[in-house]
Structure formats: structure tokens, C-alpha cells
Amino acid sequence: MARIALIIGALAAVLYPIPLQIQGTTYYQTVGFLVFVNAMLGLGWNVIGGWAGQFDFGPQVFFAVGAYTAALLYVKLGVDAWLGLPIAAAVAALICAVLTYPLTRLRGHYFAISTVAIWMIAQPIGATWEYIGAAQGLFIPVKPRSNVVSAALSLQFAGPTKALGYYYAALALFALTLGLMAWVERSKLGFYFRAIRDDQEAAEGIGIDSRLYKVIARSITAAVFGAAGVLYAFWALSVFPEQVLELNWSTLPIMATVVGGIGRLWGPVLGAVILIPISQIMSTTLGTGPLAGRGIDLIVYGLIIVVIAAFRPTGLLSLPWARWFGRRRSALA
Amino acid sequence: MTELAQAVVNGLQMGFLYALVAVGLTIIWGLMEMINFAHGEFLMLGMFGAWWLHAGYRLDPLLSIVPIALVMYAFGVLVYRQLMRRVQGGDPFTQIFATIGLLFLLQNAVVAGFTSDYRFVNDTFLQKLGGARLTVSGVTFAVPLLLAAGLALVLFLALYLLIERTEFGLALQATSEDRDAARLVGIRPQRMFAMAWGLGAALVAIAGAILVNFFSVYPQVGLQFTVLAYAIVALGGFGSILGTLLAALLVGVIQSVTVVYLPPAFKDAFVFASYLLIGLLRPQGLFGRF
Amino acid sequence: MTALLSVEASTKRFGGLLANRDVSLTMDPGEIVGLIGPNGAGKTTLFNCISGYMHPDTGRIVFDGRDITHTRPERICHAGVARTWQVVRAFGRMSALENVVCGALQRTNRIAEARARARELLEFTELRGKDDMPAATLTLADKKRLEIARALATRPKLLLLDEAMSGLTPMETAAAVRLVRRIHAELKVTICVVEHVMEVVMPLSHRVVVLDYGVKIADGTPDAIVRDEQVIRAYLGERHAAR
Numbered sequence: 001m002a003r004i005a006l007i008i009g010a011l012a013a014v015l016y017p018i019p020l021q022i023q024g025t026t027y028y029q030t031v032g033f034l035v036f037v038n039a040m041l042g043l044g045w046n047v048i049g050g051w052a053g054q055f056d057f058g059p060q061v062f063f064a065v066g067a068y069t070a071a072l073l074y075v076k077l078g079v080d081a082w083l084g085l086p087i088a089a090a091v092a093a094l095i096c097a098v099l100t101y102p103l104t105r106l107r108g109h110y111f112a113i114s115t116v117a118i119w120m121i122a123q124p125i126g127a128t129w130e131y132i133g134a135a136q137g138l139f140i141p142v143k144p145r146s147n148v149v150s151a152a153l154s155l156q157f158a159g160p161t162k163a164l165g166y167y168y169a170a171l172a173l174f175a176l177t178l179g180l181m182a183w184v185e186r187s188k189l190g191f192y193f194r195a196i197r198d199d200q201e202a203a204e205g206i207g208i209d210s211r212l213y214k215v216i217a218r219s220i221t222a223a224v225f226g227a228a229g230v231l232y233a234f235w236a237l238s239v240f241p242e243q244v245l246e247l248n249w250s251t252l253p254i255m256a257t258v259v260g261g262i263g264r265l266w267g268p269v270l271g272a273v274i275l276i277p278i279s280q281i282m283s284t285t286l287g288t289g290p291l292a293g294r295g296i297d298l299i300v301y302g303l304i305i306v307v308i309a310a311f312r313p314t315g316l317l318s319l320p321w322a323r324w325f326g327r328r329r330s331a332l333a
Numbered sequence: 334m335t336e337l338a339q340a341v342v343n344g345l346q347m348g349f350l351y352a353l354v355a356v357g358l359t360i361i362w363g364l365m366e367m368i369n370f371a372h373g374e375f376l377m378l379g380m381f382g383a384w385w386l387h388a389g390y391r392l393d394p395l396l397s398i399v400p401i402a403l404v405m406y407a408f409g410v411l412v413y414r415q416l417m418r419r420v421q422g423g424d425p426f427t428q429i430f431a432t433i434g435l436l437f438l439l440q441n442a443v444v445a446g447f448t449s450d451y452r453f454v455n456d457t458f459l460q461k462l463g464g465a466r467l468t469v470s471g472v473t474f475a476v477p478l479l480l481a482a483g484l485a486l487v488l489f490l491a492l493y494l495l496i497e498r499t500e501f502g503l504a505l506q507a508t509s510e511d512r513d514a515a516r517l518v519g520i521r522p523q524r525m526f527a528m529a530w531g532l533g534a535a536l537v538a539i540a541g542a543i544l545v546n547f548f549s550v551y552p553q554v555g556l557q558f559t560v561l562a563y564a565i566v567a568l569g570g571f572g573s574i575l576g577t578l579l580a581a582l583l584v585g586v587i588q589s590v591t592v593v594y595l596p597p598a599f600k601d602a603f604v605f606a607s608y609l610l611i612g613l614l615r616p617q618g619l620f621g622r623f
Numbered sequence: 624m625t626a627l628l629s630v631e632a633s634t635k636r637f638g639g640l641l642a643n644r645d646v647s648l649t650m651d652p653g654e655i656v657g658l659i660g661p662n663g664a665g666k667t668t669l670f671n672c673i674s675g676y677m678h679p680d681t682g683r684i685v686f687d688g689r690d691i692t693h694t695r696p697e698r699i700c701h702a703g704v705a706r707t708w709q710v711v712r713a714f715g716r717m718s719a720l721e722n723v724v725c726g727a728l729q730r731t732n733r734i735a736e737a738r739a740r741a742r743e744l745l746e747f748t749e750l751r752g753k754d755d756m757p758a759a760t761l762t763l764a765d766k767k768r769l770e771i772a773r774a775l776a777t778r779p780k781l782l783l784l785d786e787a788m789s790g791l792t793p794m795e796t797a798a799a800v801r802l803v804r805r806i807h808a809e810l811k812v813t814i815c816v817v818e819h820v821m822e823v824v825m826p827l828s829h830r831v832v833v834l835d836y837g838v839k840i841a842d843g844t845p846d847a848i849v850r851d852e853q854v855i856r857a858y859l860g861e862r863h864a865a866r
Contacts, residue, residue: 049426103609106616109362113567114612116560117605124598188728188737191717195725198714205674205708206777207700207729247556251433258430263716296445302437309431310419 017167026163035276036170037228040177041253042268044224050263052217053197057250058115059225061122062092064244066226067233071138081155085230092226093219100218104211126241137240155234166235173231177224185265193217259308261317270317335471340589342472348585349482352489352578353540354558355565357533363572364509365529370432372562373555374439375534379541380550384454393458398542402535409534413527443552452550459546481543493574505529564608627652627813628781633682635668642668644837655807657828658817664834666817667709670783674706675699705779707770709786715759719750719769722758726776744772764795784816788823
């Protein structure tokens with residue numbers, strides 16, 4: 001059952017933009033792009049938040065680190081995205097590890113605020129540091145690429161297939177992240193993270209160095225956020241502090257993860273697939289026309305979130321899907 | 334040197350206002366351990382309420398504290414009963430999620446009703462005293478801010494007495510320490526939580542009504558105060574009302590001293606850098622019971 | 624024979640309360656030592672100091688030749704000490720099998736090997752068939768077994784059982800005692816048992832240590848302990864001491 005759903009989902013994801021492309025609309029591909037970016041961020045956040053169970057509201061800092069690192073490498077040294085991305089992800093993970101280790105002495109809410117603290121400190125640094133462009137940030141010039149493969153590897157799509165290219169790039173990165181997270185979940189790391197979440201002291205009693213594994217968890221999150229940041233940078237063609245350090249880069253993935261099911265591998269995916277299109281639809285139908293600029297779309301969005309939180313706090317994955325689909329099948333038989 | 338002293342004095346006065354902003358969160362988060370991302374939105378509603386009453390009915394913000402407090406108390410209770418009660422038992426992240434949704438709702442409801450334009454109140458009682466100054470040994474106190482700080486301190490002390498000296502306050506503390514034990518002595522936890530939310534919302538809205546004399550009013554004004562309030566409550570040590578006051582004063586001073594030497598963009602960064610430093614040296618906050 | 628564990632004049636104070644005062648004891652490899660005493664005598668504090676969750680203010684703790692006085696709990700587990708908890712602490716959201724796998728991962732990095740070992744230990748602790756149940760849904764007796772299985776998965780040389788029998792029915796208690804005996808006999812683990820139930824501790828232990836108000840008041844064979852004047856006085860009060 002799950003396997004069938006997976007195959008259908010994968011096919012849908014791959015085929016989805018093609019009819020739209022033929023038609024000429026690119027808006028929905030961009031929506032899809034955003035879905036996969038947020039799903040990827042949600043998968044990343046799920047490691048520190050869902051599996052290791054730590055409150056983390058600061059990973060947008062590493063999103064920015066990734067974006068800036070890759071942008072700097074490209075602008076100053078001509079390093080293309082395919083190489084810049086892994087380097088940026090590694091840099092993000094490293095900085096995260098160094099910053100987080102001393103913070104692991106703090107527990108629960110105190111740790112949460114410390115993650116916010118790093119974000120608050122990063123903002124003026126980003127806005128005033130001349131080397132990375134201060135408030136103006138960095139611009140990423142588009143170099144003409146000779147063929148599709150070259151364009152894909154440098155994340156620089158242009159022309160009529162631009163949105164399509166970014167869509168597939170996001171899909172590919174998302175799929176890669178999903179695979180990696182599935183592996184982490186089944187590995188020693190996955191077990192240790194969840195042990196720390198369930199009972200940190202008991203985990204220490206069976207030999208788990210909780211500080212070390214919290215750092216590892218957060219660094220994995222940082223690497224994913226950094227990679228997503230690179231993707232975003234080359235899509236937006238510019239990196240500036242107000243944009244890449246925005247709180248939404250963590251609150252949206254967190255919400256997607258909670259809606260879908262926190263701590264479950266597919267939770268963030270389900271959540272992103274539901275929330276992002278809703279917010280986009282709200283924005284285009286209720287946010288334009290006579291009610292434009294009145295935030296009606298966001299009111300409805302907020303209402304939906306509140307209702308889901310109130311009536312299905314464990315996330316939508318925890319609904320009895322198997323029972324529903326099982327019943328349907330036996331009804332046919 | 335007097336520039337520094339002046340900054341400290343200004344910071345202390347702002348600190349009293351911050352204390353009033355943060356103390357509502359001390360009750361909700363520190364005592365009840367419920368996360369509220371929408372705390373700043375209650376403040377924003379208080380500010381808008383004061384502005385609206387002033388623009389429409391010429392009611393001075395200081396006087397509108399009473400109706401605003403009552404309305405927001407009821408609103409806080411409503412939010413608890415309809416939303417927070419349902420997410421209380423579950424994952425803390427669901428509480429976060431729920432209150433983020435509330436944030437979107439409240440902020441954009443105000444945008445829908447009033448647009449995102451910046452608004453100001455003019456000619457309020459405190460603002461009319463704008464020129465008056467008090468100078469004590471080389472340090473100047475602007476009378477409006479001084480009076481506002483004084484009012485905030487009085488309200489803060491009133492709350493302190495409420496929590497520490499009245500039966501209601503003790504019941505609240507009891508419920509936060511051990512819900513079941515509280516039940517055994519006849520306290521109804523649900524009622525306590527609802528009242529705590531009402532009280533928390535009312536307090537921060539009152540702070541908003543006072544702040545309207547000094548800050549411009551717009552729907553997005555809340556988030557900066559939410560973030561600051563969390564830092565203050567954590568610095569002070571959860572659930573410690575006295576700790577909240579001291580932490581708020583500290584934050585006010587750090588902000589104003591930082592601005593003397595660095596661009597204003599850094600003032601909050603320094604507050605949080607101090608938080609990290611203090612947090613690493615004293616993980617349970619200044620007065621926390623860990 | 625050198626002692627496996629040597630606690631030397633360990634003192635631990637909490638503000639005004641002296642939880643452990645100058646406590647010294649040793650455990651030899653292969654022993655089962657009972658640690659008893661009235662409530663508040665300092666038994667759990669001693670366990671916490673041995674397992675690294677607290678550190679004595681003065682004194683020393685030596686395990687297997689290593690000074691572990693100021694070592695963190697995870698390193699002490701690595702050295703060969705495992706413990707269970709007075710209030711049972713299983714990883715509620717993980718299955719029984721996953722709980723024990725976490726323990727087994729202390730000694731191997733391979734998941735398959737850890738799973739195999741976990742299944743063996745679940746068999747050994749008679750939790751057969753409950754592999755995939757979420758730990759939070761198990762009965763108290765089963766949760767305690769699970770905690771023991773998880774601790775055993777770390778291949779300890781010394782196992783500290785903190786009131787492993789409390790809250791159990793007489794039948795469950797008898798089964799738990801049998802388990803402790805099997806652990807001792809088949810896995811060759813040195814065991815220290817904190818217990819309140821005399822009928823359990825006395826027959827099980829080779830040696831019994833008695834704490835009262837933070838001080839060790841007796842240390843000997845079960846037979847000697849039940850006749851010890853100070854012990855009787857501590858448990859039953861002055862009036863009974865003369866008998």
C-alpha cells in the first residue's frame with residue numbers, strides 16, 4: 001500500500017510540471033519549487049526538532065550561511081553550484097557544530113532561546129559586514145550555459161524553461177535529502193537521537209554522549225538548511241540578509257513538520273505539500289483583486305493552522321489512513 | 334561619562350516598561366509552561382485599542398488601560414478555552430504551531446481592518462508633558478518616560494503582590510508546580526490556566542497602551558517584543574517574577590548602552606549576546622529554580 | 624582479589640542535607656550485594672554518585688582500576704557500569720526492541736548486530752513477543768524488565784538495580800528475583816541491588832550493606848545483618864534493639 005502511494009507520488013512529482021510547461025504557465029512550477037524547498041527544510045529540521053526533540057528556532061542562520069558561502073564562492077572564485085553546494089553545506093555544518101557545542105549545556109527552553117539568540121546576533125552582522133555586501137548583499141550574475149547539463153550543474157537555468165529547471169533541481173535535492181534522512185533514521189544516529197528525545201538522562205546511562213549527539217543532530221539540520229540556501233540563492237539570483245535570515249525559513253518548515261507529523265520521516269513532506277499550495281492559493285485568490293493587501297489570505301491561513309492544531313495536534317500522518325484505505329479495499333472485494 | 338550615565342538611566346526606565354511587557358509571559362510560559370508565539374500580538378492589540386480609543390473618542394491612553402485590560406483579559410481567557418486547552422497536553426511544538434497560527438490570524442485581522450500603515454497618537458497626557466525635564470546630578474529624566482516607567486513599576490508590583498500574597502496567586506503557583514496535587518486541595522486547574530492566560534494577555538496589552546505614547550502603532554510591531562520578552566523571561570529564570578523585573582532592567586540598560594557605542598541595529602544583538610554569556614555561566618537564569 | 628568497585632569515604636551534601644557521609648564499601652567481582660536502609664538513607668544518592676549523575680564532594684570512587692569520581696555517566700557506562708532507575712525510565716516512544724538496540728549500540732556500530740543482541744536479551748528477560756510494542760504501553764513489570772534488558776545490552780561488569788522490585792505484585796517480584804539470579808549465573812555480572820523488601824534482598828545477596836541517615840552502619844552477610852543491633856534500631860526503633 002505504502003509502496004504504491006510512493007510510486008504514484010514520485011510519478012506525479014516528476015510529471016506534474018510538464019503539461020503546465022506545454023501550456024506556458026510557470027507559476028505552478030514555482031509553487032512546486034517552494035513546496036520542495038520547504039519540504040527539504042522540514043526534513044532537515046525534523047532531525048534536531050523531531051528526532052532529537054530539541055526546540056530549535058534558529059536554523060535559518062545556516063540557510064543564510066549556505067546561501068552566502070555558495071554566492072561568495074561563485075562571485076569571487078567562479079565556483080559553480082555543483083561544487084559550491086557541498087562546500088556550503090559543510091561550512092554551515094561546521095559553523096553550527098562550533099556554535100552549538102557550548103549551547104548543549106542549556107536545556108529545553110533555555111536552549112531554544114539560545115538558538116534565537118544566534119539568529120538575533122547574525123542579523124546586524126549580516127547587515128553591516130562589508131565583505132559579504134552588507135545590507136545590499138550579493139548579486140549572482142547569470143552566465144549563459146551551453147547545454148542543459150551544464151545549466152543544471154551550475155543551477156543557472158534561463159529562458160522559457162527556467163522555472164521548470166529549478167523545479168526539477170528542487171525535486172532532485174529534495175529526493176536526495178529524503179534518502180539521506182531515511183538512512184539516518186535507521187542508523188545508530190537515528191536511535192541515539194530518539195533516545196535523547198525520550199529521556200536524556202536515561203540515554204546517558206546507556207552510554208550516549210548527549211551533548212555530542214545533539215551537536216551532530218543540529219549539524220545535520222544545518223547542512224540541509226545550508227544546501228537549501230544554495231538552491232534558493234541561485235534561484236533568487238541574489239543573497240541579502242533581510243531575505244535569507246527571515247524567520248519564515250524556519251517557521252514554515254516547522255509548521256509543515258508539525259502539521260504532517262513531527263518525528264515521522266514523511267511528516268514534513270505531507271505538511272509542505274498541504275500548507276504551501278494552500279498559502280499560495282490563498283495569496284492569489286484572496287490576496288489579489290478587491291481584497292488585496294488586506295492580508296485576508298493570511299487570516300485564512302492562520303485559521304487553518306489554528307484549526308489543525310486544535311483538532312489534530314499529532315499531525316495529519318497520525319490519522320488512521322491504513323484503516324480508511326483498508327476499509328475501502330474490502331468494500332470493493 | 335555622563336553620556337553613559339544618561340544611557341543607563343534611560344535604559345532603566347525602558348526596562349520597567351519591558352518588565353510589564355514580559356511579566357505576562359512569565360505567567361504563561363514561566364508558570365504554566367505554555368509557549369505563546371503570539372504574545373507580541375496581544376501587545377499590538379493593546380496598542381491598537383489605545384490608538385483607536387484615542388482617535389475616535391479622545392480617550393487618553395492612560396485612561397484606556399482599564400477598558401483594554403478588561404477586554405484583553407476576556408480575550409486571553411477565550412484563546413485559552415478555545416485553542417490552548419486543546420493543545421496543552423500534547424507536544425510543545427503543537428503549542429508553538431497553534432500560537433503561530435494565532436499570530437497570523439491576529440496580525441492580519443488587524444491589517445485587514447486597518448491596513449499596515451503606521452499610526453501615531455498625538456497630544457496624549459504624557460506627550461503633553463514632553464518638554465518637562467527633571468535633572469538630578471547631571472542626569473536628565475524626561476518626565477513622560479519617567480511617569481510611564483513609574484506606572485509600569487506600580488502595576489508590576491501589584492502583580493507581584495497578586496501572585497505572591499493572594500490566595501489566587503498561590504493557587505496559580507500550586508497549579509504550576511503540581512496539577513494533581515492542586516486538584517486535591519480543591520483548585521481547578523482549567524480555571525487557573527484560563528485566568529492565567531487572561532491575566533497575561535491583559536498585562537501585556539496594558540503595556541501596549543502605555544507604549545503607544547512612545548512608539549508608532551502598526552500591525553507588525555509585535556514580533557520584536559515577543560522575542561525580547563522571551564529573552565527576558567529566560568534570563569530572569571522561569572517563573573520568577575522578581576527575576577523578570579531584574580532581567581528586564583538589565584535588558585533595557587544593555588540596549589541603551591549599546592546604542593551609545595554601536596549602530597542601533599546592534600542593540601538587540603547585544604541583548605542576546607549577553608543572554609548567551611549569562612546562560613553559559615548560569616544555565617538556570619538569574620533566579621531560576623532549575 | 625582486587626575489588627571491582629571501591630567507594631572510598633564518599634560524602635555528598637545538598638545544601639544543609641548530608642546525603643552520604645564518609646561512605647566506604649567495596650564490591651568484588653561476582654558478588655550480589657544488597658544495599659538497604661530506611662527511606663532517605665542515601666542509597667539512591669550513592670547510586671547516582673557511582674553511575675556519574677552526581678559527583679561526591681569528597682572521597683573517591685574507583686571502578687575496575689579507574690578513578691571514576693568525576694566522570695560523566697556515559698563514560699562510566701562505557702567502562703562497564705549500567706543502572707536501572709527507581710522510577711522506571713524506558714524510552715516511551717520507541718518500541719521495546721528499539722530500546723534495547725540503543726543499549727546494544729554502545730558496544731557495536733552495526734545495526735543488524737545490535738538488533739540480534741536485542742532480540743536475545745528480550746528473550747532472556749522474558750519479553751518474548753513484545754518486541755514491537757511501544758515501551759510506554761508496557762506494564763510496569765515489563766517496563767522494568769525492559770530497562771534491565773537495555774542495561775544488559777551495554778555488556779556491564781557491574782549492574783546497579785535501583786528498587787527493581789518496587790511496585791510489583793508478589794508473583795512479579797518472584798519472577799524478578801529469578802531474573803536477577805539468572806543474570807548473575809549466566810551473564811556473570813556483579814550486581815548491586817537497592818531494595819526495601821527484606822524477603823527479597825536477604826536470600827538474594829551474598830553480602831548486605833546498610834545505610835542510615837547517610838552513614839554506613841553495617842556491612843556483612845545477611846545472617847549477620849539481621850542480628851546487628853544498629854540495623855534493628857534503625858529500622859524498628861529503640862524499643863526493639865535490646866532483643
